[in-house]
Amino acid sequence: xxxxxxxxxxxxxxxxxxxxxxxxxxxxxxxxxxxxxxxxxxxxxxxxxxxxxxxxxxxxxxxxxxxxxxxxxxxxxxxxxxxxxxxxxxxxxxxxxxxxxxxxxxxxxxxxxxxxxxxxxxxxxxxxxxxxxxxxxxxxxxxxxxxxxxxxxxxxxxxxxxxxxxxxxxxxxxxxxxxxxxxxxxxxxxxxxxxxxxxxxxxxxxxxxxxxxxxxxxxxxxxxxxxxxxxxxxxxxxxxxxxxxxxxxxxxxxxxxxxxxxxxxxxxxxxxxxxxxxxxxxxxxxxxxxxxxxxxxxxxxxxxxxxxxxxxxxxxxxxxxxxxxxxxxxxxxxxxxxxxxxxxxxxxxxxxxxxxxxxxxxxxxxxxxxxxxxxxxxxxxxxxxxxxxxxxxxxxxxxxxxxxxxxxxxxxxxxxxxxxxxxxxxxxxxxxxxxxxxxxxxxxxxxxxxxxxxxxxxxxxx
Numbered sequence: 001x002x003x004x005x006x007x008x009x010x011x012x013x014x015x016x017x018x019x020x021x022x023x024x025x026x027x028x029x030x031x032x033x034x035x036x037x038x039x040x041x042x043x044x045x046x047x048x049x050x051x052x053x054x055x056x057x058x059x060x061x062x063x064x065x066x067x068x069x070x071x072x073x074x075x076x077x078x079x080x081x082x083x084x085x086x087x088x089x090x091x092x093x094x095x096x097x098x099x100x101x102x103x104x105x106x107x108x109x110x111x112x113x114x115x116x117x118x119x120x121x122x123x124x125x126x127x128x129x130x131x132x133x134x135x136x137x138x139x140x141x142x143x144x145x146x147x148x149x150x151x152x153x154x155x156x157x158x159x160x161x162x163x164x165x166x167x168x169x170x171x172x173x174x175x176x177x178x179x180x181x182x183x184x185x186x187x188x189x190x191x192x193x194x195x196x197x198x199x200x201x202x203x204x205x206x207x208x209x210x211x212x213x214x215x216x217x218x219x220x221x222x223x224x225x226x227x228x229x230x231x232x233x234x235x236x237x238x239x240x241x242x243x244x245x246x247x248x249x250x251x252x253x254x255x256x257x258x259x260x261x262x263x264x265x266x267x268x269x270x271x272x273x274x275x276x277x278x279x280x281x282x283x284x285x286x287x288x289x290x291x292x293x294x295x296x297x298x299x300x301x302x303x304x305x306x307x308x309x310x311x312x313x314x315x316x317x318x319x320x321x322x323x324x325x326x327x328x329x330x331x332x333x334x335x336x337x338x339x340x341x342x343x344x345x346x347x348x349x350x351x352x353x354x355x356x357x358x359x360x361x362x363x364x365x366x367x368x369x370x371x372x373x374x375x376x377x378x379x380x381x382x383x384x385x386x387x388x389x390x391x392x393x394x395x396x397x398x399x400x401x402x403x404x405x406x407x408x409x410x411x412x413x414x415x416x417x418x419x420x421x422x423x424x425x426x427x428x429x430x431x432x433x434x435x436x437x438x439x440x441x442x443x444x445x446x447x448x449x450x451x452x453x454x455x456x457x458x459x460x461x462x
Contacts, residue, residue, distance in 0.1 A: 001122075001134045002135045002136070003137065004028045004030045004109070004137040004138075005022070005029065005137065005138050005139065005330075006019070006027050006028070006030070006137055006138070006139045006141065006330060007029075007030045007031075007032060007115075007123060007139075007140050008022075008029065008031050008032065008143055009115045009123070009140065009141065009142050009144055009275070010032070010033060010040060010142070010143035011031050011032070011033035011038040011039065011099075012039065012307065012316070013039075013042050013043075013307075013316040013319050013320045014145070014307030014316075014319025014320060014322055014323040015040065015141070015143030015144075015145075015307070016031060016038055016039070016040075016099055016103065016323075017320040018141050018143060018306060018323030018324065018326055018327050019103070019106075020102060020103070021323065021324045021328065022327040022330065022331065023106040023108055025327060025331040027330070027331060029106075029109070030109040030135060030137070031103060031109070031111070032111045032112075032115045032123070032125055032135075033110075033112065034112070035112070036112055037096040038099040038100050038110070039092075039095060039096040039099050040145055041146070042316045043092060043099065044092060045164070045165045048091060048092055048095055049088045049092050050164070050185075050188055051347055052087065052088040053084075053168060054188060054192055054347055054348075054349075056084055056088070057084075057191070057195035060077065060195055060196070061195050063077045064077045079173075079196055079197070081172065081173065081196070084196075085169060088168065111125050111133075111135070112127060112128075113125040113128070113133075115275070116274055116276040117140075117275060117277060117280040117282075118279060119279060119280065120279075120281055120300050120303060121136050121137060121138070121140070121302060122134055122135070122136045123135050123136070123137075123140065138302060139302050139304065140280075140304070141303075141304045141305070141323070141326055141330075142275065142282070142290060142298070142303065142304070142306070142309055143305075143306050143309070143319070144272060144275065144309055145307060145308045145309065145319075146268035146269055146270055146271050146308035146309070146314050147268060147271045147273075148163035148164060148264070148265070148267075148268055149264075149266050149268060149269050151238070151264055151266065153238075153241075154180065154238070154240075154262065156264070160260070160261060160262060161241060161262045161264060162261065162264070163263075163264060164185050164189060167189045167193075167261075167263045168189070170193070173196045173197050174193060174198045174259075175198065175260055176201075176259050176260050176261070177194075177200045177201075177259065177260075177261045177262075178201050178202075178203060178246045178257045178261070178263070179200060179203065179262075179263045179265060180203050180262065180263065180265065180266055181203075181264065181265035181266040181267070182202050182204030182206070182208075182211075182234065183209070183211075183265060183266075183267070183346075184344075184347070185265040186202060186263065187202065187209065187225070187230075188346065188347055189263060191228070191230065191348050191349065194229050194230055195228075198261075199231075200229070200230050200231065201230075201231040201257050203233045203238055203246070203255075203257065204232070204233065204234045204235075205235070206234065206235070207234055208234055209222060209234065210346055210352060212344065212358070213352060213354060213358060213407060214358040214359050214360045214361075214407055216359075216393075217352060217358075217407050217409050220390070220409055221352055221409055224389055224390075228349075233248070233250075233255065233257075236250045237250070241259070244258055244259060245257070245258055245259070268314050269288065270288055270289045270290065270308055270309040270310075272309055277290075280298075280300045280303050281303075282298045282303055285311070287311075289310055289311055290305040292305050292311075295325075295326075295329050295335075296310065296322060296325070296326050304329075304330070306319055306322035307319030307322055307323070310322070312342070313342050313344065315342060315344065317342065318339070318342045321337045321342075322337065325337045340356065341355055341356060341421055341425060343355040343417045343418070343421050345413065345414035345417065347414060349411070350387070350409055350410045350413065351408075351409075351410065351411070351413035352409050352413055353407070353413035353414050353417035354405065354407045354408070354417070355406055355417055355421050355424065356395070356403070356404055356405030357395060357405035358395065358405055358407055359393070359407075361405075362395055362404055362405065367397070367404070368397070368398040369396060369397060369398055370398045370401075370430070370455070371393060371395055371396075371454065372393070372396070372430060372452065372453030372458070373392065373393050373394075373453055374391060374446045374449035374450040374453055374458055374460075375390075375391045375446075375461070376388050376390050376391055376392075376410045376411070378446075378449075378460050378461050379441075379443060379446045379449075380440070380441040381443050382410070382411065382443055385411065387410065387411035387412075387443070389411075390409035390411070391408075391409060391410065391446070392406070392408045392449070392450035393406060393407045393450060394406050394420070394430055394433065394447075394450045394451050394454055396430040400429070401429040401430050401431055401454065401455075402427060402428070402429055403423055403424050403428055403432075403433065403451075405424075406447075408447075410443070410446070411443065416444055416446070416447055419433075419436075419444065420433065420447065430451045430452075430455065431451070431455065432451075433447065433450075434448055434454070434455075434457065436451075449461065
């Protein structure tokens, strides 16, 4: 039986990053995954392919509707769907290949197969042919990620009722696509197929889409998505799908939405299927997540869990930080994570991004806050790029000026949010943000101006 200092189950962003950091720290590491390629859901069928599709579809919209504004004559512009999807696959292939090369360079043993516990220190790994082998380790990290939530009355069939795994690879553009769920996944993939010509309706149970964002951000975001052609139905409870009609209810009124494809994107669930956790003494909480302490150690002392299988936002970058910290703790180092500062991004056009407390959440907690806003319509680079939709919003403590959070609606919001995270990491104030020199002309100047606006000191706005 092969033995290791650490075995990581799951080679997604959390798992492979954990394995890489542990190897850097001198541990003998094995990485187990059921896929023949590393990278997990994120690289293979999630974050990366969806962003490739979003980027390509944005080019299509620009060529069709905006090139002429720039004096660029293109003539007839059409979509070559096979090439569109091929490029996505090439992006995925390049990244998963890169992860594989890094694993090899770090002398990590990669095992392809499905892992289950035989004991607290032993795993049985079964390959696709059914052949089993046993491996043991001083420490085991569970990083098996999550799976799409399936509604009991909307079972995935892979053809008509689909998950995000299928919606990145439709063989033709749907005529009518109904997206159940107004979160990041639904809005991103809904945007892709809408740009390619699908009639897209988003049906959301809650009163607003992207429910964790402030009402003013959501209101403006909804307006912009609607202007792009998405139909957004909120406060609607889906009841079923028969004969090409998705049914829902709102305030006692029946709603019907014709659809030849239904994308169910109502969330994801921790994936612990088949792990035989009971043989290791690993317990789950009431939400079927793995129970962990403040250092991500499970109820079995040598077994750890990270990423989507534990409490917290199901985001790749959160899983990565979990993985680094656990590797460091196992190696006797001082790992660090600040779970309060995990940014969230929706990669539509424009993007929305947030970190920390929004204005609505801060006020709901009874906190006294000051808010600074700066519209991108007053930003020179945004005007030059025709990217003036949206604004930056900084929320600060009214007494101390400490930044409590930020929300950004606009082009490249996911990039712009990072500097706010950095300032918040060291406990920075809105004044610190406003006094930080930003290159001109850049979109990031809008972040500086929003910081200044907290004290009503914005230079380029009244």
